[in-house]
Amino acid sequence: MSDQIQRFLFDQTNVRGEIVTLSTAYHEVLDRHAYPPAVNQLLGELLAAVALLTDTVKLDGTLSIEVRGQGVLALLMAESNPGGELRAIARIAEDAALPSEHASFRELVGDGQIVITLDPKEGHRYQGIVGLDHDTLGGCLEAYFGQSEQLPTRLWLAADGERAGGLLLQRLPDASQNQDVDAWERSVHLADTIKQEELLGLEQREVLYRLYHEETVRVFDPKALRFGCTCSRERM
Template identity: 45%
Template sequence: MIHSSGLLIFLLDRHTQISAKIAMTDQQKRFIFEQADIRGEVVQLEQAYELAIKNRNFPEPIEQLLGQFLAAASLMSSTLKFDGTLSLQAKGSGPLNLIMAESSNQKSLRAVARMDESVDFNAIDTSDIRTLIGSDGYLAIIIEPDQGERYQGIVPLDSDNLAGCLEHYFHQSEQIETRFWFAQSKQRCAGLLLQALPKQVIANAHDNAEYWQTVNHLAETVKPEELLDLDQDVLIYRLFNEFEVRAFDSRPVKFECGCSRERSAKALLSLGENEVNQMIKELGVITIDCQFCLKQYNFNDSDITELFLQQKPTLH
């Protein structure tokens, strides 16, 4: 039985036939199990994924991993109860020395990756995230409220894939059983999350444990093409139709970079007038590149003069 909620949009029992509709991408849907303390999220991205990799010329394995990071950041940011952002990043000394995705609580995504362009990625095992990031690599989850203290959790890369690394993070740092499944193609990426909630009043501990095992077993049957291409309600029904599931309205997800000329100007101000004047003397024009969307912001000599004049107090 699936309830779709905001307002109860539809009700299906397990004997109802449901047609396989094509997914509307760049959407995320939350769902909960009525009989157990378990929640889920599914996200499917197309345009956001396309914009994240556009004009980057990444090898295909890095594009696919970046898609997984985008899906993971969007899924994880659903737990934010405040205005702010969640960043998921992996760093190391490997050929892919940085990969990062960021999601706001409003589902605005952006991502970046930095790689050693001299490496032949066809000659290494790109199926193992530890080979790409490096043996010294680590995974960081950073939560930054618009107002409040920044939080950062770090775990080693102790699995060969992102899903396993994230599951270890939640088990070790949050003590919450959490599972992830990802899929990606050249056009789309998608992710599925299941999470055991703290004990509520729905079921006792023994029943919750049994439900968790069964739900995970069912989720393991998901095929990449189903996760990528099926309508989200259809996907949830196919996987979990033997349970009562309440599915909430899908939320739109989009690629959106927060860069601006004003932010770039603030970065120059933070360097100090003397240093910026030396830079403009040597370069003629200071160009600030956004690592996320590749926009460029140029500042010439007159721009710099005006910028620092605006910061000086006016004498009366």
Template identity: 40%
Template sequence: MTPNTDVLNRYLFDGMHARGELVQLHHTFKDIIDGHNYSDGVKALLGELLAATCLLTATLKFEGEIAVQLQGKGPVSYAVINGTHDQIMRGIAKVNEETSATGLENLIGKGTMVITIRPDKGEPYQGVVLLDKPTVAECLAQYFETSDQIPTSLWLFTDIKKETVGGALVQLLPDSGNKEQQMSDYDHLCQLTNTIKPNEIFSLEAQDLLHRLYHAEEVRIFEPQSVSYSCSCSEEKCLNAISQFNPIELKKLIEEQGNVSMTCDYCQTTYAFDESQLSSYLNEIKH
């Protein structure tokens, strides 16, 4: 049985100063990997990044977007998932050589995880952590430890055959209360969450899994949020990029090909512009 997917659940552990999240995804993941010919290892890596980015965007206290990017010198030079506060996701991996490798270390190698947070209003900020832990989840825990020092744990799951991914998060709330008690509550919730089995996250409805994990706790569950895929590319953004080209080069391209085209790396949509659409840029030659 397949649960209702592409939904993110957020909840509070009342009296424990901690919050949690659970996400189960199928269509969003499929839309991101379809048409790219990724190996299973690369799909799994993108799947983990996707679940992680959903969980992270749900911790935002403002409107904006988060990009979680892996960069390295392995067969995959980068992999990134972008997500907005309203859970609209897209992502891509740049594969330099065909590989059957799996896992963060074999695919990305030595490198960094870059987390960029862009509020709709305000300055963007970036956190960087070295990829010196074996999994995406552990690197992210490291990021939280070094950046805002809020104890946070993530669990990430992928099933490539079923094209489903899932994840859970437990995070202490910033609070000035009894630190020792809070850490003991946090450890307790992490132990419970740590008992999630992959077949549970891929087969149980969220509420059944949450009941299985936390039935002895006081959990306040918020309205579930749906997660979807959409690429933010547009004709306007492409024109904007093309306007940065040298007009003489543009003119040459039009003479050779009849138009100037750009293909979005993420969704592989091609935008083509002919001479009349580019006339305002081409006219700059005269000046």
């Protein structure tokens, strides 16, 4: 399965989406460190999330997500750029006991915050901060969009140590072309039915067909993703 991200939208509505799948790039990240399985899974979710956010904000520069926790994980960071390069790292707190294989997001990070940094090639760097007030990474990132972007956004993230994937839906403010007032609620309701094995194991078009075969969905060409250092050596 290719490492790629694909944009789609629902015709005659103000709802758009992105779907991402990762395998090779995910393995490149994990092969560089011996993280516990629960950390590997969360790193995969974060990689999928940073790819989705980068493509959504259309930034000509880098976007990074840092999870600064007070639990087993002191830091979890992923970064992406418009060229489709991704990287991610984790730092386990000193003297922390290794987490169980099925440790939850809350058990891994504890209290803390997520810092999202947009660093354009031209212009000023922007940072948004949101608390770790939800039980999943996706829930925390949804809160960021509600707080900073003021756009209703939903995220479905999955990873299993082999593959990572994600789905993002967003309701745009411009409703001039929206001829379907129930489109947002319906698209979210259908996405809530997706299973992890579908998001990780099926081709993207198959996922979209299973979810939205009764909708009019316009799917755009996929964009390739790969592992790569997204910053200068000085910033490392």
